[in-house]
Amino acid sequence: MDxxxxxxxxxxxxxxxxxxxxxAKRLAEEMAAILECFRALREADVEGVLPWIxxxxxxxxxxxxxxxxxxxxxxxxxxxxxxAGRHFRVPRVIG
Amino acid sequence: MAxxxxxxxxxxxxxxxxLTESKIFCPCANRFGEEPNSLVCPVCLGMPxxxxxxxxxxxxxxxxxxxxxxxxxxxxxxxxxxxxxYPDLPKGYQISQFDRxxxxxxxxxxPDGSKIExxxxxxxxxxxxxxxxxxxxxxxxxxxxxxxxxxxEIVTAPVITSPEEAYLFLVGLKEILLYAGVSDCNMExxxxxxxxxxxxxxxxxxxLGTKTELKNLNSFSxxxxxxRWEATRQERTLLDGKKVNHxxxxxxxxxxxxxxxxxxxxxxxxxxxPEPDLPPLVIDPSRIDSIRATLPELPGPKRERFxxxxxxxxxxxxxxxxxxxxxxxxxxxxxxxxxxxxxxxxLTGTFLRYLSEDDTAPGLAPxxxxxxxxxxxxxxxxxxSLSAAKKVFDVLWKEGGxxxxxVDRLALRQISDEGEVEKLVVSVIDENAPQVEQFLGGxxxxxxxxxxxxxxKSGGRANPSVLGEALRAALEKRRGGRRA
Ligand SMILES: [Zn+2]
Numbered sequence: 001m002d003x004x005x006x007x008x009x010x011x012x013x014x015x016x017x018x019x020x021x022x023x024a025k026r027l028a029e030e031m032a033a034i035l036e037c038f039r040a041l042r043e044a045d046v047e048g049v050l051p052w053i054x055x056x057x058x059x060x061x062x063x064x065x066x067x068x069x070x071x072x073x074x075x076x077x078x079x080x081x082x083x084a085g086r087h088f089r090v091p092r093v094i095g
Numbered sequence: 096m097a098x099x100x101x102x103x104x105x106x107x108x109x110x111x112x113x114l115t116e117s118k119i120f121c122p123c124a125n126r127f128g129e130e131p132n133s134l135v136c137p138v139c140l141g142m143p144x145x146x147x148x149x150x151x152x153x154x155x156x157x158x159x160x161x162x163x164x165x166x167x168x169x170x171x172x173x174x175x176x177x178x179x180x181y182p183d184l185p186k187g188y189q190i191s192q193f194d195r196x197x198x199x200x201x202x203x204x205x206p207d208g209s210k211i212e213x214x215x216x217x218x219x220x221x222x223x224x225x226x227x228x229x230x231x232x233x234x235x236x237x238x239x240x241x242x243x244x245x246x247x248e249i250v251t252a253p254v255i256t257s258p259e260e261a262y263l264f265l266v267g268l269k270e271i272l273l274y275a276g277v278s279d280c281n282m283e284x285x286x287x288x289x290x291x292x293x294x295x296x297x298x299x300x301x302x303l304g305t306k307t308e309l310k311n312l313n314s315f316s317x318x319x320x321x322x323r324w325e326a327t328r329q330e331r332t333l334l335d336g337k338k339v340n341h342x343x344x345x346x347x348x349x350x351x352x353x354x355x356x357x358x359x360x361x362x363x364x365x366x367x368x369p370e371p372d373l374p375p376l377v378i379d380p381s382r383i384d385s386i387r388a389t390l391p392e393l394p395g396p397k398r399e400r401f402x403x404x405x406x407x408x409x410x411x412x413x414x415x416x417x418x419x420x421x422x423x424x425x426x427x428x429x430x431x432x433x434x435x436x437x438x439x440x441x442l443t444g445t446f447l448r449y450l451s452e453d454d455t456a457p458g459l460a461p462x463x464x465x466x467x468x469x470x471x472x473x474x475x476x477x478x479x480s481l482s483a484a485k486k487v488f489d490v491l492w493k494e495g496g497x498x499x500x501x502v503d504r505l506a507l508r509q510i511s512d513e514g515e516v517e518k519l520v521v522s523v524i525d526e527n528a529p530q531v532e533q534f535l536g537g538x539x540x541x542x543x544x545x546x547x548x549x550x551x552k553s554g555g556r557a558n559p560s561v562l563g564e565a566l567r568a569a570l571e572k573r574r575g576g577r578r579a
Contacts, residue, residue, distance in 0.1 A: 014364060016180050053173055053369050059377030060174070065115050065152035068122035070136035073239075077132055084228075086131040087236035090182040092227060 003031045101295040101333065103326050104303060105255035107318075109268060110246045111278040112221065112286040113156040119220050119245035120147030120190065127284040131238035139243035141185030146372050153245035156277045157197060157218050158378060158386050160247055163275035163393060164268075166201030166216055171377050174218075174370040182237050183223040191219035191248075193367040197376060201249075203267045204395050206413065211264045212252045218376075221246050224285075241285070247277075253292075253303060258322035265289060265315045270394045274419050282314055289318050294339070295329045304329075308343040309353060321346040321353055328353075397422055405435040414443045421447075424457040427464035432471050441471060445485055449492055462491045470498040477558060483507040511558040516565045519557060523549040524569060535574050542567070 005021070008028040012019040019027065082089040115125050121138035138145045161168055175193035196217035202210040221244040226236040249268065255261050269280045269287065280287040294306035309325060312318045324346075329339050344353035392400070394416050401412040401422070416422045421442070428438045446467070450460060462470075470491065474484045479502055487501045502508055510516055524531055527548055534541040545566060550557055 014178075014366070054371070054374040056374050058374065060149045060374045062151035062154060063122070063148045065117050065150050066122060067117045067124045068136075070123060072137050072140055072142075073132040073135040076135065076140050082234075084231075084234075084236055086133070087226070087238055088132070088182075089234050090237055092233055092235045093181060 003028045003035065099330055100298055101330055102298050102300070103257055103322075104253050104294050104296060104306075105258070105261050105322060106253040106292045106306075107251045107255065107261060107264065108290045108292075109249045109265070110221075110288045111160070111249065111272055111280065113153050113160075113245040113247065114276065114278055115150055115152045115156065115245050117150060118243035119150050119153045119218070121243055123243065125244045126240075127281075127286070129240055131236075131240060134240040135242070139185075140239060141187070147190060147370075149373065149376070150245060153218065154197075154376065154378070155382075155386060156245075157216070157247050158383060159275050159390065160249075160272060160277040161198035161201065161216050162383070162387050162390055163271050163277070164198075164201040164203065164213060164216065164249070166198040166213060168378055168383050169195060169197055169199060170380070171195070171375050172197040172217075173375050174373045175367045176370050177219075177365045177367055179365060181222070182235060183225050183239075183242070185223070185239065185242065189220060189222060190370055190373070191367075192217035195375075197378065203264055203271065205260070205263050205267060211260070211267075212254055214250045214252050216247050216249050219246050219248060220244065253294075253306075258319045258326065261291065261322055262315055262319040265318060267394075269315075270417065274391055274393055276391075288312075289315075291318055291322055293322055293325050293329070295326065295333060305339045305341050307339065307341065309346055310343060310356065311345045311347075313348060317346060317348050320348075320351060324351065325353060391419065401425075405429055405439070407435060407439045411439040411443055414447070415439060418457070420457040424460070424464050428468045428471070431465060431468035432475075434471065434475050437471055437475065438468075441467070441484075445488060449488075461493075461495060462488065466491060466498060473498055473502060477509055477511055478502065479507050479509050480555070480559070482555065483509065506554075507556060509558045510553055510556050511561050513561065513565065516557060516561050517569075519549050519553055519562070520565045520569045523552060523566070524573075531570070531573070534570060535577070542570075545570075 005024045005028050008024045008031065009019055011031075012024070012027070077083050077086065077088065080088050112125070113119075117123060118125050118134075118139060121136050123134045123136050123139055126134060138147060158168060172192055173195040174190050176188040177191045177193070178188045180187055196215045198216040199214070201213035201216060203213070204210050221241050223237055223239040223242040226238070228234075228236060251264070255264060272278045272280050272287075278286055282288075289312050291309045291312060292306045293309065294304040296302065296304040307325060307329070309318075309321050312321055321344075325344065332339055343356040345356050346353045397416045398409075398412045401407055401415060402409060405425075407415065414421075415425045425438065425442055428442070429435050432438055446460070446462075450457065467488075470484055470487055473479045473487075474481055478499075479487065483502070483505075486505060486507060487498055490496065490501045490505070491498065510519070523545060527545060530541050530544055534545065546559075546563060549562055549566060550559070553562075
């Protein structure tokens with residue numbers, strides 16, 4: 001897949017990053033170079049090979065269903081740029 | 096309304112919150128209604144460097160739901176990141192399942208014997224809750240207590256053919272989830288949420304039309320109303336020769352109208368990829384077997400058994416099995432009392448009315464199945480009438496006590512003694528001479544009046560059949576005496 005300036009801008013928008021034209025051009029080239037490296041992998045014969053999901057074998061470890069209290073909420077509110085009582089206050093996205 | 100030239104095609108996505116103590120990937124409490132942002136930790140706040148660890152019970156409950164819905168459990172399923180930026184999601188992605196969900200297939204039976212097929216069920220975490228306070232237009236308030244609560248998402252195939260069928264599906268699904276004990280399905284608390292999509296296609300066409308999505312459906316009746324509204328809107332659009340736009344609509348339960356959600360279209364590009372922080376979920380066959388072994392009898396089979404075992408009508412069986420608790424209550428009464436039809440009638444009528452008036456559950460009802468069985472036995476052996484039984488029930492419900500003792504205290508014992516009824520009949524005939532004359536003159540209707548008068552005189556306690564017979568016998572005797 002080729003990455004041009006418009007594609008770079010679309011990806012940036014999904015990530016909520018602001019790019020000017022020069023940034024977009026430079027990033028498009030860098031991303032294209034990265035994808036070029038992956039293209040080499042396409043040469044490999046993966047017929048019958050299951051997709052690789054995780055670097056460890058076995059199932060996801062599971063923890064017992066036990067509640068633990070955390071003070072993180074208070075700390076996070078204290079550190080938030082804006083709050084209203086016990087709520088975080090953020091710019092409205094829709095509505 | 097003329098028959099529509101279109102077929103309706105509906106698909107539903109239902110989110111059910113699992114009944115765990117803690118969240119799906121962290122040990123914060125999974126609880127509704129607490130102080131905002133009090134049930135959060137670095138994991139569900141999306142702090143850098145934290146790792147999710149899967150809740151064992153969330154997996155058990157999800158498997159339980161899948162088995163109750165007759166789905167196929169995938170031995171190895173994969174968590175995936177669903178990426179989007181929104182203030183209710185501090186990590187910037189939701190951990191969900193994408194191309195390899197833990198369950199595929201499944202179905203919900205409908206009352207008419209048909210089935211709504213499911214495509215899949217997957218596990219995921221909930222997002223936080225946003226408030227948009229009035230008077231603070233540029234801002235939203237965020238509560239992350241819900242963020243990370245364990246959900247299953249149940250996705251139907253696009254096979255539902257009417258808003259009514261969608262409604263019945265939801266009722267049936269909720270019954271099964273409640274029976275299986277996997278979710279409390281409380282819609283006011285957001286434990287059960289439903290999104291719908293709807294498209295129309297010319298009758299007989301197999302290709303699907305352009306669908307719209309409906310959100311903000313806060314009750315089953317809202318789902319039905321919104322789908323009806325949207326089907327009508329799409330039909331008008333198509334008949335006008337216009338096209339239906341693929342869009343998301345928000346239902347407004349007050350105005351009973353939907354309006355397009357204002358959102359950026361690229362938000363739909365979720366760029367799913369396998370969650371690198373979680374290995375695949377491997378569900379062992381022995382785990383599935385042991386969960387299956389603890390599944391209770393489900394509503395469908397229970398309904399059939401009630402009809403067969405207790406001889407109750409289909410409608411009564413449906414009402415009695417609408418909750419596992421009510422069904423248990425009925426079975427306890429039926430075990431102690433042989434007239435199953437009377438027990439069914441009393442439970443589906445009086446008993447359910449008292450339950451709903453007090454907003455309580457069968458298991459918490461102040462009149463237990465033993466007391467109710469003893470009360471109904473008094474009706475069956477004609478000690479009291481059915482209407483007297485309702486008075487006694489009211490006292491038992493409000494004050495407690497023993498049925499026979501309440502019957503005596505309220506002097507409700509039915510008068511079945513023939514001598515006593517005879518006396519009643521004689522005095523009623525004496526006191527209503529004009530009506531008796533009318534009856535003897537051939538006005539048969541007056542008989543009802545005389546029965547009513549006698550019943551009233553007895554304080555409603557006369558045994559109706561004994562009374563009716565005695566009164567008719569006495570009147571006929573007079574008629575005969577006159578002829579002689
Ligand atoms: Zn947490």
